[in-house]
Amino acid sequence: MKNVVALLIVAPGGLRRTEAEVLSAGRRLADGLGGTLTAVILGATEASWDGDAAAYGADRVVHVEHAGLAEYQAEMMVEAARRVCAALQAEVCLAPSSTYGLEMAPVLAQKLGAAVVTDVIGALGEAGQVKITKPVYGGKANSELIARKAPLVLVMRARSVAVLERKAGAAAETSKLEVQLDAGLAKSRIVERKQEASTGVRLEDARIIISGGRGMGGAEGFKVLDELAGMLGGTVGASRAACDQGWVPASWQIGQTGKKVAPELYLAVGISGASQHLVGISGAKHIVAVNKDEKAPIFETSEAGVVEDYRTMIPALIEAVKKHRAAQGK
Numbered sequence: 001m002k003n004v005v006a007l008l009i010v011a012p013g014g015l016r017r018t019e020a021e022v023l024s025a026g027r028r029l030a031d032g033l034g035g036t037l038t039a040v041i042l043g044a045t046e047a048s049w050d051g052d053a054a055a056y057g058a059d060r061v062v063h064v065e066h067a068g069l070a071e072y073q074a075e076m077m078v079e080a081a082r083r084v085c086a087a088l089q090a091e092v093c094l095a096p097s098s099t100y101g102l103e104m105a106p107v108l109a110q111k112l113g114a115a116v117v118t119d120v121i122g123a124l125g126e127a128g129q130v131k132i133t134k135p136v137y138g139g140k141a142n143s144e145l146i147a148r149k150a151p152l153v154l155v156m157r158a159r160s161v162a163v164l165e166r167k168a169g170a171a172a173e174t175s176k177l178e179v180q181l182d183a184g185l186a187k188s189r190i191v192e193r194k195q196e197a198s199t200g201v202r203l204e205d206a207r208i209i210i211s212g213g214r215g216m217g218g219a220e221g222f223k224v225l226d227e228l229a230g231m232l233g234g235t236v237g238a239s240r241a242a243c244d245q246g247w248v249p250a251s252w253q254i255g256q257t258g259k260k261v262a263p264e265l266y267l268a269v270g271i272s273g274a275s276q277h278l279v280g281i282s283g284a285k286h287i288v289a290v291n292k293d294e295k296a297p298i299f300e301t302s303e304a305g306v307v308e309d310y311r312t313m314i315p316a317l318i319e320a321v322k323k324h325r326a327a328q329g330k
């Protein structure tokens with residue numbers, strides 16, 4: 001029996017779309033392999049999450065408990081994950097492409113003697129083999145890989161797999177696994193935790209993203225993007241240039257070394273369209289650009305574009321949305 005494991009670190013409030021995606025991918029893979037799906041919840045945990053994990057396809061839920069896992073600490077988490085994967089004889093471990101997932105996956109793979117593939121947009125079981133799909137060349141093509149060995153650690157790209165319909169009332173076999181971890185394993189400790197002020201939906205979960213680049217000219221420029229995003233129920237992102245300038249937090253960065261996003265609509269404002277930025281938005285359904293340079297490469301990737309200074313275009317767009325809503329009586 002092939003065991004597929006979904007490694008989850010769940011934030012207070014319960015399972016989010018990211019975790020539901022990993023579970024959904026795991027369910028499909030386990031079905032294709034004729035195996036089982038175990039949701040492994042590392043660290044802080046609540047019994048109510050069992051039902052959520054079951055609703056998205058988990059056959060089993062294992063809560064891994066240890067005082068040292070109460071807060072995320074990479075070495076402790078990886079060691080706990082290694083032990084549970086070994087105990088479950090996991091053939092495939094799936095992790096989300098969150099900051100945690102991306103940090104843990106390669107180290108876990110090394111410890112398990114496993115292969116690791118990141119940025120996975122599809123993992124299916126066919127004829128007993130795991131077939132993995134991963135974008136290459138900045139999202140211009142997809143590569144298909146067949147795993148020749150087990151175990152495997154796969155990091156799933158956010159919003160790349162369809163979430164299974166939630167089966168309310170589904171039940172999974174649940175258990176607690178107490179692990180003995182040496183506190184000396186931790187090579188770092190959390191000195192202070194600062195909650196970043198955030199409004200609205202996370203970039204990874206956003207359906208609409210409005211991103212600004214160096215063309216915004218400063219932090220002030222992002223205020224209009226924020227206003228527009230607020231009106232459309234979207235989230236504001238940025239290019240690396242804007243983050244490096246300190247205009248917006250680094251966590252807003254989208255691209256090769258930032259977040260990979262897959263919204264329905266991506267509006268790129270004052271962003272030239274460097275390949276390292278485009279890698280992060282290859283999963284977007286519709287890309288629209290506003291740039292004052294008609295030769296900006298972003299227009300080659302965009303479905304629609306406006307050659308205009310954002311200072312003219314975005315306020316005009318805000319006014320248009322207001323008028324449209326007023327006409328509809330909203």
Ligand SMILES: Cc1cc2nc3c(=O)[nH]c(=O)nc-3n(C[C@H](O)[C@H](O)[C@H](O)COP(=O)(O)OP(=O)(O)OC[C@H]3O[C@@H](n4cnc5c(N)ncnc54)[C@H](O)[C@@H]3O)c2cc1C
Nearest residue numbers: 213214215239240241255256257258270272277292293310
């Ligand atoms: C290893 C590596 C990793 C990287 N990772 C990332 C990454 O993850 N994400 C990322 O974004 N970049 C990344 N970069 C940087 C990347 O190469 C580009 O430098 C960066 O994306 C450029 O950001 P930008 O488009 O905002 O700025 P620019 O390239 O300077 O473009 C600014 C654009 O704004 C337009 N503009 C100017 N004023 C206005 C105005 N008033 N109204 C409308 N348009 C205007 C200009 O015409 C121009 O097209 C990486 C680079 C390297 C080497």
